[in-house]
Amino acid sequence: MKIFEPIRIKKVPFQNRVVMAPMVPFGMPELPTGVMSDTLLRHYLDRAANGMGLMITQSLSVTKARPTAGGAGIYADEHIDNLRAIAAACHERDTRLFAQLAYPSIGHQNGDSVNRLTAEELAVITEEFVEAAFRCKEAGCDGIELHGAHGFFLNMFASPLANQRTDIYGGDVDGRLHLVRCIINGIRVFLGADFIFSYRMGWSDDMNTDIQTAQALEALGVELLHVSSGIPASRYTAIPEGFPFNSVVFAGTDIKKHVNIPVTVVNDIRTLNRGNTLLENGLCDFAAFGRPFLADPLFFANSLSNKDHEPCLRCKTCLWFTHYDRCPALKKSKRL
Numbered sequence: 127m128k129i130f131e132p133i134r135i136k137k138v139p140f141q142n143r144v145v146m147a148p149m150v151p152f153g154m155p156e157l158p159t160g161v162m163s164d165t166l167l168r169h170y171l172d173r174a175a176n177g178m179g180l181m182i183t184q185s186l187s188v189t190k191a192r193p194t195a196g197g198a199g200i201y202a203d204e205h206i207d208n209l210r211a212i213a214a215a216c217h218e219r220d221t222r223l224f225a226q227l228a229y230p231s232i233g234h235q236n237g238d239s240v241n242r243l244t245a246e247e248l249a250v251i252t253e254e255f256v257e258a259a260f261r262c263k264e265a266g267c268d269g270i271e272l273h274g275a276h277g278f279f280l281n282m283f284a285s286p287l288a289n290q291r292t293d294i295y296g297g298d299v300d301g302r303l304h305l306v307r308c309i310i311n312g313i314r315v316f317l318g319a320d321f322i323f324s325y326r327m328g329w330s331d332d333m334n335t336d337i338q339t340a341q342a343l344e345a346l347g348v349e350l351l352h353v354s355s356g357i358p359a360s361r362y363t364a365i366p367e368g369f370p371f372n373s374v375v376f377a378g379t380d381i382k383k384h385v386n387i388p389v390t391v392v393n394d395i396r397t398l399n400r401g402n403t404l405l406e407n408g409l410c411d412f413a414a415f416g417r418p419f420l421a422d423p424l425f426f427a428n429s430l431s432n433k434d435h436e437p438c439l440r441c442k443t444c445l446w447f448t449h450y451d452r453c454p455a456l457k458k459s460k461r462l
């Protein structure tokens with residue numbers, strides 16, 4: 127099955143095409159220092175025992191200037207040790223680890239804006255992203271993923287709906303991605319052949335803009351593109367009849383046709399078999415799974431062995447957004 131085939135990006139080998147998507151397990155203890163709690167660290171170590179191709183951490187904050195939702199940062203050297211422990215656990219199973227980096231934001235949907243930030247503030251933020259990425263490399267991560275989706279900070283810059291700036295950080299697609307360009311230029315210095323620069327992009331309100339954005343990201347040096355929802359949070363997409371996936375996956379598969387870098391698709395893929403269908407049809411290079419890894423920490427390993435797998439019950443609102451310890455699938459399997 128194609129989903130189990132290895133792939134290489136630069137010098138970094140991935141043993142298969144299965145990705146654990148970035149997810150903040152809300153409700154776990156949060157430390158004011160931004161250091162991961164023991165519970166949170168355990169959460170990752172448990173999931174590192176699977177054998178999937180790639181694990182992506184939850185969004186880690188690059189700054190102490192704003193509160194960190196979900197409780198983990200990578201804005202200080204004291205954050206490196208836990209990430210190093212997760213990277214080591216992943217590497218023991220030949221799984222690669224990316225850290226997702228984000229500047230905390232309540233998001234476009236909740237009234238946040240990037241339009242009033244000054245050039246001086248953006249220079250500081252750029253530096254914070256670059257320093258955070260360097261710490262990830264120090265920790266032994268195989269790459270970083272910039273969080274540019276779901277209406278949050280970088281998504282607001284990239285979005286023609288949210289970005290009303292008239293300076294160098296706004297305007298056409300090149301202007302809207304100027305902040306990403308500045309971040310990439312800082313990271314390029316230490317990128318090397320064994321550290322990958324990836325980007326999670328959010329869709330826009332039309333596919334042409336998505337394609338333009340994806341191509342511009344490729345031209346900037348993004349090496350792996352992960353496609354998810356963006357601004358607006360939902361949109362109507364004419365999905366071809368018989369396409370058995372949702373509009374977020376469809377957006378990713380559409381973008382894949384227009385870029386030359388590997389593309390990860392995500393959202394409600396649910397099973398390895400369904401992920402494999404996407405890969406077999408050449409519609410993506412990686413399939414990411416979120417909630418399945420929350421419901422069953424050993425989602426990948428248990429699906430493979432076809433034993434003890436507890437599927438996500440797809441609650442109307444995932445309980446991991448508020449109280450992870452009430453997840454019915456976790457409770458059912460007595461894994462809590």
Ligand SMILES: Cc1cc2nc3c(=O)[nH]c(=O)nc-3n(C[C@H](O)[C@H](O)[C@H](O)COP(=O)(O)O)c2cc1C
Pocket residue numbers: 147148149150151152183184185226273275276326354392393394395396414415416417418444446447
């Ligand atoms: C509890 C929870 C927290 C999430 N946190 C993040 C995050 O930190 N960064 C991010 O890009 N996406 C985040 N997501 C979105 C997931 O990465 C993924 O795109 C989404 O769950 C859809 O995939 P799925 O249907 O396989 O769960 C989160 C999702 C959930 C359920």
